[in-house]
Amino acid sequence: xxQEITLEEALKLVDxxxxxxxxxxxxxxxxxxxxxHGDVGGDVGGHVYGKISGRKWYFAETPKEKLQRxxxxxxxxxxxxxxxNQLEDS
Numbered sequence: 001x002x003q004e005i006t007l008e009e010a011l012k013l014v015d016x017x018x019x020x021x022x023x024x025x026x027x028x029x030x031x032x033x034x035x036x037h038g039d040v041g042g043d044v045g046g047h048v049y050g051k052i053s054g055r056k057w058y059f060a061e062t063p064k065e066k067l068q069r070x071x072x073x074x075x076x077x078x079x080x081x082x083x084x085n086q087l088e089d090s
Contacts, residue, residue: 013029
């Protein structure tokens with residue numbers, strides 16, 4: 001027998017949005033997602049494991065973002081200089 005979820009339990013996991021002309025959509029997920037068969041139109045506030053459209057996902061940051069992150073993390077002089085050089089080269 002398959003265990004079924006109640007509406008109350010489901011609403012603890014997801015929020016729904018109504019988009020005029022398109023209908024109801026999942027607005028946000030309050031937890032982990034095992035599989036997505038569709039599009040993600042927004043931010044992912046966590047990690048992505050696996051692939052997106054068959055390609056391995058990786059985090060990319062611009063040289064400016066990298067320098068800002070290193071400054072906030074109180075990185076060492078060598079890392080900061082390398083980031084500044086990368087920013088100048090871009």
